[in-house]
């Protein structure tokens with residue numbers, strides 16, 4: 001057997017082994033994806049026609065033990081840590097391929113855990129591929145434009161994951177609950193009719209359709225915390241000195257509008273849930289579960305995009321070889 005034959009044989013061997021390895025990997029992957037899909041379908045809303053917020057349990061943990069000291073904690077933990085790794089890998093491919101972008105919108109009542117969720121979910125991701133924006137009350141400059149202007153400027157570039165911590169949905173939530181805010185907006189009075197909320201919701205749904213047709217995929221998360229759990233968390237913010245900075249007495253006043261907010265959320269989800277830009281109503285009474293479900297939804301979406309590293313053609317390969325030869329010939 002000549003040297004070449006030997007090499008060929010061992011190449012074949014290596015190919016076989018690597019094929020087996022990738023086969024195994026993809027079986028594991030598809031198993032995991034099926035498990036994730038089973039979990040997510042309980043919380044995903046793609047058609048809002050019959051959507052009722054009260055059908056969604058804020059305390060759900062999809063069968064994992066609520067008390068994480070019990071058996072099963074390890075399983076949830078390992079899904080979470082594997083999810084972080086998995087997301088990091090997908091984000092790398094999203095960035096390299098540079099075609100799609102993913103916009104993740106986070107909406108919730110106060111203390112539902114938006115900040116902590118964003119922090120944990122993105123913990124493994126390359127900061128260069130991720131852009132986070134938090135939206136507060138609009139500035140005078142922003143009020144001088146149409147309502148979508150300030151959000152549109154923050155959309156993620158291709159190859160990136162964009163996070164909106166609050167979003168244009170505030171325009172049909174806080175502004176709807178506190179009608180007096182709309183009175184301060186510079187929109188012509190003639191346009192401030194009773195239909196304005198439905199009009200805005202229709203514009204948002206159309207905007208999301210437009211984005212998805214441009215390869216900017218949208219996922220919307222409503223972190224669904226119960227009123228009782230919010231109270232517990234507010235009290236902890238008052239009682240635990242390290243958490244005092246997080247407490248604002250305005251939050252307690254806002255809590256007084258709980259039912260109005262729930263109604264506004266329900267209407268928003270009804271009018272804007274779609275296949276291309278679904279809402280996830282994520283149980284938020286258990287923080288560890290919120291994180292697990294959000295990461296699962298992002299992984300699930302990115303997996304569906306079939307992200308691939310760009311292929312190098314013959315000419316580029318020849319250039320790489322030339323550059324390699326040049327480097328190796330350096331004294």
Ligand code: ATP
Nearest residue numbers: 110111115135136137138165166170171174175181
């Ligand atoms: P946290 O309280 O966890 O730090 P947060 O998102 O509640 O985070 P805050 O600074 O407390 O941040 O609040 C931001 C405020 O800005 C919220 O009360 C929200 O309703 C308000 N806001 C956001 N967007 C708009 C908008 N378009 N119009 C009016 N108010 C808005």
Ligand code: MG
Nearest residue numbers: 110111248251
């Ligand atoms: Mg707040």
